[in-house]
Amino acid sequence: MRDLFVKLFESSHFNTGIKITPFSVPHIVYMLLIFGTAFLLYFLFRKKETDKKVKVLRILAYLLILSYLSDFFMHEFVYTSGYLNMDKLPFHVCTVLCPLVGIVQFNRNGKKIIEPIAMLSILAPLMYLCYPASVGEGEPWCYQAVQTMFYHGTLFVWGVLTVAFGEVKPNIKKCYTSAILLVLITLWAKLGNVLMQHNWFFLEEDAFYIGLVSNGIIPKWSLMIFNPIVFFLAVLAVYGVVYAIRSINKKRAINNK
Structure with a gap:
């Protein structure tokens, strides 16, 4: 039975x-599928009631968490040596965002920190x-490729729609919250690296x-x-894009009057 599952989840079928x-x-x-999904969901629900928009975001959060947690049960079959892929533990920015998205999406108090997370x-x-x-340079339809792209795609779509649906209205004056979160993530990742000798x-x-680093070009x-x-700096660029879109929408609204 294990051989069957290893065959099913290998990188080249x-x-x-x-x-x-x-x-x-x-x-x-x-990339087109992910961007297309974000635009399609926005187009379908942009004029719907707030409750329906929140429901979409909740479904995306559920999918994100399910994709992340279920992946650990597949490592035994994905990696033929039968080991846990340490890189998937919640110490990278993308992986640590999974529990953070769950907190802000399903906890009322989490709304206070939704902007930097979004x-x-x-x-x-x-x-x-x-x-x-x-x-892993596997075939596009192998489990590892599908799961990795699905997870990151779902996280991206959730972030985009959280802003697009007005669940959070980014304010450049609050960009310091993103800086604080990045410092905390850096310290968290460093702790993981020290304890488990990872990167x-x-x-x-x-x-x-x-x-x-290993060649001595820059200090660690x-x-x-x-x-x-x-x-x-990249977060500031995202703020810039959001403000540019707002400006365009305001001009369109004025021209349509």
Whole structure:
């Protein structure tokens, strides 16, 4: 029975030679499906009652949590050596956002911190989706590729719709909350790295593993400063996009009067 499941979840089923690598056709198709889902859900529910919009966000949050937790039960079959993929533990930005999304979506008190979580839920999965290096270069339809893209895609769609549906109205004056969250995530990831000797949030070696630290080009400690700063600057760019869209919508509303 185990051999059957290993065969089912392996990265190459048909030996087609087709791989999901960054910027390949399968990668672009996945991106179009994810962006298309976000636009479709927004188009279908943009004029609906608030309750229906919240229900959509709740469903997305449930799917996100289910996808994340169920994946751990599949590692025995996905990785033929039968080990737990440490990289999937909640120490990366994208993985730690899963429990945080659950908190803000299903806890009234969580609404107080929804803005930085929503902004990072747009940014972090988008950064990964643009360069999905960890899908393992398997076939586009293998479990590892589907689960990884589904998880990050669901997180991205939740973040986009949380803003688009007005559950949170980003205010640039509150951008400091994103900075605080990034500092906390950095410290959390560093704790995980120290305890389990891993590279979460790429604090031990650069994200592209080109040897910036191991070759002595930059000191390791600099990544604890550089990485959150880069993320924060990217968050500011997301704020800029949100404000630009608001401005366009206001001009359209004025012109339609």
